Amino acid sequence: MRMLIKNVYALLPDGTTPLTNIMLEGAKISAIGEVPEDFHPARVLDGTGHLAIPGLVNAHTHASMTLLRSYADDMTLMDWLRNKILPAEAEMNRSDHYWGAMLAAAEMIRTGTTAFADMYGPFMDVVAEVVIEAGLRGVLCRGISGAAPYGEVKLADNTALYQAYHGAGEGRVFVMYGVHALYSCPPNLMKKVAAAAQKAGAEIHIHMSETRSEVENCLRKYGKRPFAHVESTGIFDCGTLAAHCVWLDDEDISIIKKHGIRVAHNPGSNMKLASGVAPVPRLLQEGVCVGLGTDGAASNNNLDMLEEVRLAALLHKVDRLDPLAIPALEAIRMGTEYGAQAVGLKDTGRLAAGQQADIALISLQNTAFCPKHNLVSLLVYSARSGAVDTLLAAGKVLMEKGELKTLDEERIMFEAQRCADRL
Amino acid sequence: MRMLIKNVYALLPDGTTPLTNIMLEGAKISAIGEVPEDFHPARVLDGTGHLAIPGLVNAHTHASMTLLRSYADDMTLMDWLRNKILPAEAEMNRSDHYWGAMLAAAEMIRTGTTAFADMYGPFMDVVAEVVIEAGLRGVLCRGISGAAPYGEVKLADNTALYQAYHGAGEGRVFVMYGVHALYSCPPNLMKKVAAAAQKAGAEIHIHMSETRSEVENCLRKYGKRPFAHVESTGIFDCGTLAAHCVWLDDEDISIIKKHGIRVAHNPGSNMKLASGVAPVPRLLQEGVCVGLGTDGAASNNNLDMLEEVRLAALLHKVDRLDPLAIPALEAIRMGTEYGAQAVGLKDTGRLAAGQQADIALISLQNTAFCPKHNLVSLLVYSARSGAVDTLLAAGKVLMEKGELKTLDEERIMFEAQRCADRL
Numbered sequence: 001m002r003m004l005i006k007n008v009y010a011l012l013p014d015g016t017t018p019l020t021n022i023m024l025e026g027a028k029i030s031a032i033g034e035v036p037e038d039f040h041p042a043r044v045l046d047g048t049g050h051l052a053i054p055g056l057v058n059a060h061t062h063a064s065m066t067l068l069r070s071y072a073d074d075m076t077l078m079d080w081l082r083n084k085i086l087p088a089e090a091e092m093n094r095s096d097h098y099w100g101a102m103l104a105a106a107e108m109i110r111t112g113t114t115a116f117a118d119m120y121g122p123f124m125d126v127v128a129e130v131v132i133e134a135g136l137r138g139v140l141c142r143g144i145s146g147a148a149p150y151g152e153v154k155l156a157d158n159t160a161l162y163q164a165y166h167g168a169g170e171g172r173v174f175v176m177y178g179v180h181a182l183y184s185c186p187p188n189l190m191k192k193v194a195a196a197a198q199k200a201g202a203e204i205h206i207h208m209s210e211t212r213s214e215v216e217n218c219l220r221k222y223g224k225r226p227f228a229h230v231e232s233t234g235i236f237d238c239g240t241l242a243a244h245c246v247w248l249d250d251e252d253i254s255i256i257k258k259h260g261i262r263v264a265h266n267p268g269s270n271m272k273l274a275s276g277v278a279p280v281p282r283l284l285q286e287g288v289c290v291g292l293g294t295d296g297a298a299s300n301n302n303l304d305m306l307e308e309v310r311l312a313a314l315l316h317k318v319d320r321l322d323p324l325a326i327p328a329l330e331a332i333r334m335g336t337e338y339g340a341q342a343v344g345l346k347d348t349g350r351l352a353a354g355q356q357a358d359i360a361l362i363s364l365q366n367t368a369f370c371p372k373h374n375l376v377s378l379l380v381y382s383a384r385s386g387a388v389d390t391l392l393a394a395g396k397v398l399m400e401k402g403e404l405k406t407l408d409e410e411r412i413m414f415e416a417q418r419c420a421d422r423l
Numbered sequence: 424m425r426m427l428i429k430n431v432y433a434l435l436p437d438g439t440t441p442l443t444n445i446m447l448e449g450a451k452i453s454a455i456g457e458v459p460e461d462f463h464p465a466r467v468l469d470g471t472g473h474l475a476i477p478g479l480v481n482a483h484t485h486a487s488m489t490l491l492r493s494y495a496d497d498m499t500l501m502d503w504l505r506n507k508i509l510p511a512e513a514e515m516n517r518s519d520h521y522w523g524a525m526l527a528a529a530e531m532i533r534t535g536t537t538a539f540a541d542m543y544g545p546f547m548d549v550v551a552e553v554v555i556e557a558g559l560r561g562v563l564c565r566g567i568s569g570a571a572p573y574g575e576v577k578l579a580d581n582t583a584l585y586q587a588y589h590g591a592g593e594g595r596v597f598v599m600y601g602v603h604a605l606y607s608c609p610p611n612l613m614k615k616v617a618a619a620a621q622k623a624g625a626e627i628h629i630h631m632s633e634t635r636s637e638v639e640n641c642l643r644k645y646g647k648r649p650f651a652h653v654e655s656t657g658i659f660d661c662g663t664l665a666a667h668c669v670w671l672d673d674e675d676i677s678i679i680k681k682h683g684i685r686v687a688h689n690p691g692s693n694m695k696l697a698s699g700v701a702p703v704p705r706l707l708q709e710g711v712c713v714g715l716g717t718d719g720a721a722s723n724n725n726l727d728m729l730e731e732v733r734l735a736a737l738l739h740k741v742d743r744l745d746p747l748a749i750p751a752l753e754a755i756r757m758g759t760e761y762g763a764q765a766v767g768l769k770d771t772g773r774l775a776a777g778q779q780a781d782i783a784l785i786s787l788q789n790t791a792f793c794p795k796h797n798l799v800s801l802l803v804y805s806a807r808s809g810a811v812d813t814l815l816a817a818g819k820v821l822m823e824k825g826e827l828k829t830l831d832e833e834r835i836m837f838e839a840q841r842c843a844d845r846l
Contacts, residue, residue, distance in 0.1 A: 069793070070800040074750040107790035212744075271737035272804065274746040301804035302791050311737075314694035318738075321635075323697040327497040367530035368725050370492070370836045371843030377493040381695065381724035386809030413793045420794030 001026060001042045003395065004035060008047025008361065009375060011054070013337070013350045015329045017375040022052060024357045027170070027394040031353050045390065045397075049365050051375055053332070054349050055114025055358030055393060056305035057339030060205075060243040060264035060293025062120045062143075063127055064100035066107065067092065067420050068298040077211070077273055085298060088423050096419045097123040098130065103416040105134040106409050107303045109398045112360035112388035117241060117264065117293070117343040119143045119178040119205050121154065124161050132169035135398045135406045137358070139241075139343045140165070141178030141205045144185060144193055151189040155196060162200050172394060174344065179235060181207040182218055182226055187233050194234035203239035203344055206230070209252065210244035211275050227255040236261060241342055243293060245283075246276040253279075253286060262289040262342035265334070267311035269295030277319045280312065281326060291342030292335045306385040309335040313380055328380035361390035424449060424465045426818065427458060431470025431784065432798060434477070436760070436773045438752045440798040445475060447780045450593070450817040454776050468813065468820075472788050474798055476755070477772050478537025478781030478816055479728035480762030483628075483666040483687035483716025485543045485566075486550055489530065490515065490523035490843050491721040500634070500696055508721060511846050519842045520546040521553065526839040528557040529832050530726045532821045535783035535811035539726075540664060540687065540716070540766040542566045542601040542628050544577065547584050555592035558821045558829045560781070562664075562766045563588070564601030564628045567608060567616055574612040578619060585623050595817060597767065602629040602658060605641055605649055610656050617657035626662035626767055629653070632675065633667035634698050650678040659684060664765055666716060668706075669699040676702075676709060685712040685765035688757070690734035692718030700742045703735065704749060714762030729808040732758040736803050751803035784813035 003024040009017045010032060023031045023039055031039075072084035092100070097120075108116060115137035118127055124142050131138035142158035144151055158177050166175040177197040179185050185193075197204050209215055209226045222229045228251065230236065236259040243264040245256070256263070265280050283290050292308045294300050313331035317323050326334075340349030348356040364372065368382040391399040398406050426447040432440045433455060446454045446462055454462075495507035515523070520543075531539060538560035541550055547565050554561035565581035567574055581600050589598040600620040602608050608616075620627050632638055632649045645652045651674065653659065659682040666687040668679070679686070688703050706713050715731045717723050736754035740746050749757075763772030771779045787795065791805040814822040821829050 067794060068796075069805060070796040070798075073797065073800040073804060074747060076746055080746075103790060103793060110790060268737065271741040272746070274740040274744050274748070276744060277741060297805070301800065302807075304791075304807065314691065314734075315738075315741075317697040318694040318700060321697045321699060323499055323503075323695070324497060325697070365836075367526060367533060367832070367836065368727075370526060371490060371840045373491075373493040373843065374496065375493075377496040377724065381496060382492060382720070384725075384727065384807050384809055386807055409790070413788075413790065417794045420796065 002040065003043045003045065004039070004041035005045045005047045005052060005359070008050050008052045010052045010351050011332070011376065013352055015376060017051065022351065022359065024395050027357055029351065029353055029355050029357050032351060047361060050361040050363055051379065052351060053360050053362065053379065054336040054351055055360050055391065056112045056335050057291060057343060057349060058108065058113050058116035058293050058303060058305055059241065059291030059339045059342045060266055060295060061104070061116050061118055061303060062296035063104035063116065063118050064097040064120050065296035065298050066104040066303065067096055067100035067416060069301050071298060073301070091423050094123045094126060098126040099412065099415045099419045101127045101130040102407065102412045104297070104303055105130050105136060106404060106407050106412050108136065109134065109391055109404055109407065110388065111304045111306065111385035112391060113303065113305050114358035114391065114393040115139070115340065115343065115345060115348065117205060122157060124157070125164065128161065128165040128168060128173050131173050133406065135393050135396050137172045137345065137393060139174040139176060141176040143178045143180040144189065145180035146184065147186060151185065152192070155193055159196055159200070162202055170394065176203045176205045176241065179204060179206040182230055183214055190230065190233035190235050194238060197238040203241065204235055205241045206235065206243070208242040208245050209247045212247050215247045225249065225252060227252040231255055239344065241344065244270065244275065244278065246270055246278045248279055253283070256288055257286060262291065264293040264342055265290050265312060266293045266295040267315050268308055269299045271311065271315065273299055277315060281316050281320060284330065289338055289341045290334055291339030304385045305335050306383060309380055328376050331380050332376065357392055357395040359392045360388050362387045363389045425463065426466045426468065427462070427464035428468045428470045428475060428782070431473050431475045433475045433774050434755070434799065436775055438799060440474065445774065445782065447818050450780055452774065452776055452778050452780050455774060470784060473784040473786055474802065475774060476783050476785065476802065477759040477774055478783050478814065479535045479758050480714060480766060480772060481531065481536050481539035481716055481726060481728055482664065482714030482762045482765045483689055483718060484539050484541055484726060485719035486527035486539065486541050487520040487523035487543050488719035488721050489527040489726065490519055490839060492724050494721060496724065514846050517546050517549060521549040522835065522838045522842045524550045524553040525830065525835045527720070527726055528553050528559060529827060529830050529835050531559065532557065532814055532827055532830065533811065534727045534729065534808035535814060536726065536728050537781035537814065537816040538562070538763065538766065538768060538771065540628060545580060547580070548587065551584070551588040551591060551596050554596050556829065558816050558819050560595045560768065560816060562597040562599060564599040566601045566603040567612065568603035569607065570609060574608065575615070578612070578616055582619055582623070585625055593817065599626045599628045599664065602627060604630040605653055606637055613653065613656035613658050617661060620661040626664065627658055628664045629658065629666070631665040631668050632670045635670050638670045648672065648675060650675040654678055662767065664767070667693065667698065667701065669693055669701045671702055676706070679711055680709060685714065687716040687765055688713050688735060689716045689718040690738050691731055692722045694734065694738065696722055700738060704739050704743060707753065712761055712764045713757055714765030715758045727808045728758050729806060732803055751799050754803050755799065780815055780818040782815045783811050785810045786812045
């Protein structure tokens with residue numbers, strides 16, 4: 001189907017925001033600019049008073065965990081994890097995982113996100129079903145961890161997920177292999193995961209160097225820093241999305257560059273859990289691909305990617321005492337183009353001919369966008385995600401003028417609350 | 424007039440959020456709880472599905488500067504100030520100041536703010552008129568700076584503002600004296616401001632120790648750190664609201680405590696301008712009153728106090744590597760109760776009998792508030808200011824179900840854009 005988004009300000013890859021038109025052909029953008037006389041769209045969206053940006057890409061989250069939003073906050077990490085989150089997760093059944101992921105999907109659509117990388121379990125197949133139903137793009141994996149036989153069962157789950165869902169939903173579901181973290185996944189298990197991923201041709205999603213104690217404990221236990229330790233298992237030979245990467249030294253960064261590891265930076269989660277400040281300006285300078293993620297809603301506590309874009313722009317300025325550390329345009333690229341690269345999506349994350357038609361339309365008719373000296377500054381430093389009023393993924397309209405088109409939001413909130421009340 | 428907000432979750436001073444009713448008598452809250460049979464309200468607001476919180480207090484801003492939102496970003500401070508902001512400010516006329524402040528008022532109402540402390544000029548009388556028209560509370564001062572005779576003219580302006588507007592708008596306009604900063608205000612001028620404020624019985628609003636270079640230059644020029652230098656001029660004898668207070672040592676903090684100086688912390692501005700991280704957890708531990716401010720929209724770039732509340736909660740956690748540094752309840756108190764104290768408002772900032780009826784109603788019917796394990800966590804870590812749908816100040820409804828009642832938002836945005844286009 002041909003579609004036209006007419007008379008819209010569009011954030012182009014070069015950072016300009018001209019008033020233009022976006023033409024779609026099926027799931028892709030066919031052209032941006034003047035509308036040719038022979039282009040006859042089946043549908044026209046009026047973009048007047050809106051800024052079109054690439055759909056935001058959440059490069060690291062745990063969607064079903066949205067059910068635990070506000071369940072436990074303002075605690076130390078281990079108290080939070082051992083006494084609240086792990087016991088609650090142990091109670092979560094298949095239905096809880098489904099409605100948690102549905103709640104996440106509704107919030108992502110409302111806030112302009114079209115793609116997300118998800119690591120969780122044990123019911124990742126329900127997350128795949130949510131991706132298909134919602135019309136989003138999902139890069140899914142099972143978080144593999146634990147001693148034998150538990151780790152091996154999770155690995156088998158991940159392989160089953162790959163076989164059943166990789167490429168599903170007209171190609172919107174992607175499957176990776178997930179390694180929870182070096183402290184929860186023994187080296188032998190990591191080697192098995194690496195072998196399975198190699199065999200399938202799949203990439204790997206892993207938490208890396210999130211806290212200082214993770215690095216210290218790794219040194220104590222294995223005599224190596226985290227990146228050297230994980231490198232020795234073969235995990236990095238498959239193509240890797242590494243979440244967090246907060247505590248890095250020169251050796252870590254050289255391993256990241258050597259293997260082309262892409263980083264998912266989670267500023268909101270790193271701030272709230274007091275994990276630390278990742279050296280993102282340096283990674284970007286050294287040519288590392290850095291996307292942005294929200295992490296799970298139990299540690300953020302939302303899935304609002306525009307907020308992560310702003311936090312990325314603000315946090316590194318104050319951390320380096322450098323007001324130029326991450327400019328507005330670089331921050332929004334991290335939330336879109338770089339995020340798409342980070343999670344392994346091809347032809348996604350930019351408004352340009354030939355790219356996937358993943359597009360968020362942001363209303364400029366509100367005080368946060370007034371006056372309009374610079375739309376990129378306004379988008380990053382002033383706007384709130386509530387201004388996103390229309391969203392397309394793969395050329396399909398998921399939200400129009402604030403109304404969800406693929407999901408029943410009222411029912412989702414009702415069912416999610418019911419699941420949460422039982423926990 | 425008697426008014427009832429019925430069936431609403433209310434954030435009480437002790438941090439609980441019971442489902443209750445709020446009774447108003449004129450400009451004040453008369454009771455919270457069961458509605459007595461003999462309470463006959465002239466008006467009932469249905470609070471079902473809402474959380475009532477005290478109106479947010481913006482303890483430091485420059486309202487008219489909202490006209491320069493997105494005018495210049497991602498620059499070093501001096502380049503930004505000298506080459507962009509100062510030349511633009513020099514062009515701003517009376518009408519620009521009016522529409523800039525009107526734009527600020529509209530944004531503040533939309534985002535749940537009922538009171539703000541403002542330092543700017545030269546047309547602070549138009550800001551007073553905006554406060555009166557909008558129905559907000561404003562604590563206004565002229566930013567006094569410059570060598571003779573300019574500084575003295577500004578001081579005379581501030582005195583004229585005090586005489587004309589202190590107590591205006593049924594007591595919603597308060598006037599302080601403003602000292603821009605020690606680097607822009609010579610010691611002799613500061614002494615004159617202190618004398619004028621003492622004579623009027625007014626307090627003082629000043630920028631203090633915002634950047635490291637401010638401290639270094641003060642030491643070089645005066646042989647003292649900023650707090651000792653300003654103390655010697657008598658400025659702190661009048662009652663002081665000090666904005667920023669980023670670079671403090673033990674001596675500075677002892678001067679702050681000695682004079683009961685209240686602090687306006689501006690996390691968003693301090694992050695964006697790369698000023699540094701104020702030692703807020705320590706100030707709070709030592710019993711200093713710390714409110715929150717947005718600073719001007721040219722350096723933030725919005726007036727969204729819920730965002731400042733979240734940034735305050737997040738920034739100090741990561742800065743101290745302590746997930747308990749500023750818990751959610753303490754953060755929202757900084758944005759309400761402590762902020763009201765900081766700017767010198769009596770009986771304001773808490774939901775309790777006898778307090779001013781400054782109340783924001785936040786809709787809980789959205790994904791960021793689902794599921795509802797803990798309303799305070801949700802408010803601070805998940806919510807977006809777009810969920811504020813009704814706002815009262817001094818018992819008057821300024822916004823109801825998203826519609827502004829005192830201001831014409833469309834016209835304000837039109838006029839503000841027209842002013843901005845001319846600059």
